[in-house]
Amino acid sequence: GAVVSQHPSWVICKSGTSVKIECRSLDFQATTMFWYRQFPKQSLMLMATSNEGSKATYEQGVEKDKFLINHASLTLSTLTVTSAHPEDSSFYICSATTGVTEAFFGQGTRLTVV
Amino acid sequence: KQEVTQIPAALSVPEGENLVLNCSFTDSAIYNLQWFRQDPGKGLTSLLLIQSSQREQTSGRLNASLDKSSGRSTLYIAASQPGDSATYLCAADTGANSKLTFGKGITLSVRP
Numbered sequence: 001g002a003v004v005s006q007h008p009s010w011v012i013c014k015s016g017t018s019v020k021i022e023c024r025s026l027d028f029q030a031t032t033m034f035w036y037r038q039f040p041k042q043s044l045m046l047m048a049t050s051n052e053g054s055k056a057t058y059e060q061g062v063e064k065d066k067f068l069i070n071h072a073s074l075t076l077s078t079l080t081v082t083s084a085h086p087e088d089s090s091f092y093i094c095s096a097t098t099g100v101t102e103a104f105f106g107q108g109t110r111l112t113v114v
Numbered sequence: 115k116q117e118v119t120q121i122p123a124a125l126s127v128p129e130g131e132n133l134v135l136n137c138s139f140t141d142s143a144i145y146n147l148q149w150f151r152q153d154p155g156k157g158l159t160s161l162l163l164i165q166s167s168q169r170e171q172t173s174g175r176l177n178a179s180l181d182k183s184s185g186r187s188t189l190y191i192a193a194s195q196p197g198d199s200a201t202y203l204c205a206a207d208t209g210a211n212s213k214l215t216f217g218k219g220i221t222l223s224v225r226p
Contacts, residue, residue, distance in 0.1 A: 006157070034213060043118075043203070043216040044158075093157055095212070102148065103212035107157035 003027055004096050006106030013084055013113055021079045021109045023094030029074035030096035034103060035067075038091040050077050084113040116141040116208045120217035127194055128225050135189040135220050137204035142182045149178050149189050150203045152219065158203070162189070194224045 003026040013019050023033055032051050036044040048064075050056040050071035058064045066088075068080040077096075081088055089112050095103035117140045127133055139147070146165045150158040162171045162178040164187065170179040177190040187204055201221045205214035 032212065036216075041123075041218070043218040044205075044214075046213060046215075049211075049213060091155075095214075097212040099212075101212075102146070102160070102163055102207075103214065105150075105158040105160070110155065 002101070002104045004030075004094065004104045004106040006094055006109055008109060009107055010110040011112070013111070015085055015113055016083055018080055018082045019084055019111060021081075021092055021094075021111075023077045023079070023096065023106050025075045025096040025104075028096075028098055028101075030077075031074065031099045032097050032103075033071055033077040034095045034097075035069060035077075035079050036093045036095070038093065038108075044093060047079075081111065084111070086113045089113045116144075116206055116215040118204060118206055118215050118217040120202075120204060120220050122220065123218065124221045124223070126223040126225060129194060129196060131194050131224075132190070132192050133194055133222075135191070135202050135204075135222070137187040137189070137217055139185045139187075139206045139215075141206075141208055142185050143208060144182065145207045145209065147178075147180050147187050148205050148207070148214065149176075149187075150205065152201045152203060154201075161202075191222075194222075196224045196226050198222060199224050 035047045048056045048058045056069035071077040093108040097103040148163045149161040164180040175192040201219040203219040205216045
């Protein structure tokens with residue numbers, strides 16, 4: 001149990017386009033989902049916290065208009081990188097929790113903007 | 115603000131060696147501490163989670179300990195194998211809400 005599926009696992013896009021990443025909890029209802037990004041040889045940095053049915057809470061320094069997060073159901077959260085630029089190239093990972101358990105992580109998405 | 119440090123950044127050992135990976139954190143008021151494994155280009159695999167009331171957790175050849183008062187956790191790997199080669203991350207949950215603060219990780223290489 002406790003499987004979190006993230007899709008796609010990798011994506012290449014042109015600069016200026018938008019990319020959507022999905023995070024699904026397959027066998028539990030996730031009241032809260034987290035989005036992290038990881039640069040090479042760096043730790044995972046929390047970008048935002050999303051609770052089902054409400055607006056996401058963004059960490060300091062993360063542009064909410066650039067990284068759009070939608071948590072429309074208890075099993076799905078999406079992260080859309082709008083007007084992507086090469087500096088947005090990174091590894092994005094989501095995690096999901098029921099609120100009373102530990103968070104479970106997706107497989108991650110490697111985004112490359114060319 | 116919680117800060118998590120893992121030193122050294124990389125470690126290379128011969129197969130069969132027992133080893134200890136260190137993790138330190140600045141805010142001792144943690145809810146739990148978790149160790150993860152990350153293979154290159156992959157997501158995270160949870161290895162062990164230690165609740166704040168616990169001192170250690172064990173799973174197979176892995177043993178993780180927690181000393182909240184000193185702000186330290188260690189991951190002990192017994193009889194290391196080449197398949198253990200990966201990056202090991204520790205993360206602290208300070209707010210009891212599963213929002214984790216991660217260290218940069220220790221990249222382990224086990225030589226055959």
